[in-house]
Amino acid sequence: RVRHYRWKVKWEYKSPDCYKKLIITVNGRTPGPTIVAEEGDTILVELEDNLLTENLAIHWHGIRQIGTPWFDGAEGVTQCPILPGETFKYRFVVDRAGTYVYHAHYGMQRVAGLYGLIRVSPRHPEPFSYDHDRSIILNDWYHKSTSEQAIGLSSIPFVWVGEPQSLLIQGKGMFDCSKVTELGVCNTSNPECSPHVQTVVPGQTYRLRIASLTSLSALSFQIEGHDMTVVEADGNYVEPFVVQNLFIYSGETYSVLVKADQDPSRNYWISTNVVTRNRTTPTGLAIFNYYPNHPRRSPPTSPPPAPAWDDVESRLKQSFAIKAHQGHIIKPPPTSDRVIVFLNTQNTINGYRLWSVNNVSFNLPLTPYLIALKKNITDAFDQSPPPDGYDFLNYDIYSVANNSNAKSSNGIYSLQFNTTVDIILQNANTMNKNNSETHPWHLHGHNFWVLGYGKGKFDMYNDPRKYNLVNPIMKNTVAMHPYGWTALRFRADNPGAWAFHCHIEYHFYMGMGVVFEEGIERVGNLPSSIMGCGQTNTFHRH
Numbered sequence: 001r002v003r004h005y006r007w008k009v010k011w012e013y014k015s016p017d018c019y020k021k022l023i024i025t026v027n028g029r030t031p032g033p034t035i036v037a038e039e040g041d042t043i044l045v046e047l048e049d050n051l052l053t054e055n056l057a058i059h060w061h062g063i064r065q066i067g068t069p070w071f072d073g074a075e076g077v078t079q080c081p082i083l084p085g086e087t088f089k090y091r092f093v094v095d096r097a098g099t100y101v102y103h104a105h106y107g108m109q110r111v112a113g114l115y116g117l118i119r120v121s122p123r124h125p126e127p128f129s130y131d132h133d134r135s136i137i138l139n140d141w142y143h144k145s146t147s148e149q150a151i152g153l154s155s156i157p158f159v160w161v162g163e164p165q166s167l168l169i170q171g172k173g174m175f176d177c178s179k180v181t182e183l184g185v186c187n188t189s190n191p192e193c194s195p196h197v198q199t200v201v202p203g204q205t206y207r208l209r210i211a212s213l214t215s216l217s218a219l220s221f222q223i224e225g226h227d228m229t230v231v232e233a234d235g236n237y238v239e240p241f242v243v244q245n246l247f248i249y250s251g252e253t254y255s256v257l258v259k260a261d262q263d264p265s266r267n268y269w270i271s272t273n274v275v276t277r278n279r280t281t282p283t284g285l286a287i288f289n290y291y292p293n294h295p296r297r298s299p300p301t302s303p304p305p306a307p308a309w310d311d312v313e314s315r316l317k318q319s320f321a322i323k324a325h326q327g328h329i330i331k332p333p334p335t336s337d338r339v340i341v342f343l344n345t346q347n348t349i350n351g352y353r354l355w356s357v358n359n360v361s362f363n364l365p366l367t368p369y370l371i372a373l374k375k376n377i378t379d380a381f382d383q384s385p386p387p388d389g390y391d392f393l394n395y396d397i398y399s400v401a402n403n404s405n406a407k408s409s410n411g412i413y414s415l416q417f418n419t420t421v422d423i424i425l426q427n428a429n430t431m432n433k434n435n436s437e438t439h440p441w442h443l444h445g446h447n448f449w450v451l452g453y454g455k456g457k458f459d460m461y462n463d464p465r466k467y468n469l470v471n472p473i474m475k476n477t478v479a480m481h482p483y484g485w486t487a488l489r490f491r492a493d494n495p496g497a498w499a500f501h502c503h504i505e506y507h508f509y510m511g512m513g514v515v516f517e518e519g520i521e522r523v524g525n526l527p528s529s530i531m532g533c534g535q536t537n538t539f540h541r542h
């Protein structure tokens with residue numbers, strides 16, 4: 001069955017947290033429309049770029065694009081950008097049930113509000129039951145314009161974006177307008193920023209799909225007084241476990257089961273807070289409304305306290321708790337053909353503040369990789385691949401390194417088709433003393449097994465012996481914790497060119513990513529609609 005959507009993307013003045021600014025909407029909304037489909041359906045999105053002066057591309061995050069690598073939506077990797085005024089048709093199959101998202105993948109446009117949910121229902125029974133299916137997207141929100149942020153990040157001296165002004169739950173937040181002096185810009189009684197309400201019927205069980213598309217922040221998520229049973233992560237069934245507080249990183253999705261089993265005479269807070277960074281952003285709030293209480297009635301209590309921002313242990317504990325559901329284990333191959341270690345560092349290169357992987361800061365070429373590879377345009381990008389590791393004997397991950405040999409490059413990793421690849425994400429100190437950040441890494445075109453997490457420097461000899469090869473969860477986005485490592489395994493079995501990057505929008509923009517290519521000779525004929533930029537213009541619309 002084909003699900004056909006027609007979307008108009010444009011800039012509009014909106015006040016998601018009561019503060020009026022220009023944001024990007026899909027058919028007038030942010031979050032955009034939810035794509036609702038069944039496993040095996042074809043999604044057709046006719047996307048009109050109405051941004052007037054800006055290019056566009058949309059990534060279907062978590063959808064593997066098997067057989068359609070050109071519709072992954074990663075501008076510069078799999079397609080040329082869509083030009084203002086143009087209509088582009090994305091057409092792909094949603095082959096697996098689960099909770100996914102979509103968002104802009106051109107420049108830093110995601111920050112401006114272009115994102116939404118994809119809900120794919122299964123053809124087979126699921127390993128849990130519930131009465132209602134609901135979803136919530138979490139986001140952090142800035143008042144500065146996206147272009148001002150982008151220009152600041154790529155300026156000398158570097159201008160950091162700072163912490164977000166508010167947190168949005170399903171596109172709604174509440175900024176304290178007394179901090180704004182300009183008239184008519186901030187208005188707390190604007191219905192556009194009335195808090196999100198999740199109405200529940202006492203006694204019923206809700207499947208709540210929670211997605212985070214934050215630009216920067218890692219979040220905690222709570223429903224006051226209610227336990228949440230985690231049952232799905234990034235479209236994969238989880239061996240159920242209970243949390244009061246769910247940690248969620250940008251690019252991740254979870255389903256939790258919540259039973260409306262508390263005192264039904266009142267409402268409760270839904271709350272979200274920044275973790276992993278010393279927060280200045282106020283708690284994001286929504287209302288968990290027990291029918292028939294008035295949906296706008298404030299809960300009689302204060303929102304539950306937030307976890308300490310620097311409590312790494314609790315977050316690690318959740319990471320370790322996520323295992324594949326016992327009835328749905330896909331066993332990883334017991335060994336791998338190649339191990340690539342990615343040392344993540346912040347660097348200064350030619351005066352610019354950037355992020356690097358193995359001392360290489362990534363930048364996008366003018367000619368998208370997929371087209372360059374398929375058409376054999378060999379001067380489209382740096383043909384020397386970045387390194388498979390770093391100097392792990394001598395590198396001190398706990399100190400500020402000068403990384404004087406860091407460089408910028410658009411070289412990529414070639415993976416042999418149908419091989420098994422291990423990726424070790426190795427964290428380190430940033431350019432600030434005693435500081436290591438949390439980075440959620442997202443892989444396009446694949447799910448990977450999460451084999452393990454550890455503290456300190458990854459030990460090539462001993463740590464692999466501790467890998468979970470029995471019931472590792474498969475995901476498409478995973479956190480690398482401060483001063484720690486995360487080990488992943490995946491099969492390079494999806495012909496195409498695929499981005500793998502930090503899902504913090506600012507960090508990818510600052511070079512924190514890589515690209516893998518595999519099985520290019522198996523990629524079918526590229527549609528001419530993805531061409532037109534760089535050296536591809538000769539192939540456009542032939």
Ligand SMILES: O=C1O[C@H]([C@@H](O)CO)C(O)=C1O
Binds near residue numbers: 160430507
């Ligand atoms: O990329 C980043 O830059 C800032 C800071 O390191 C600048 O000094 C920060 O917190 C980031 O995550």
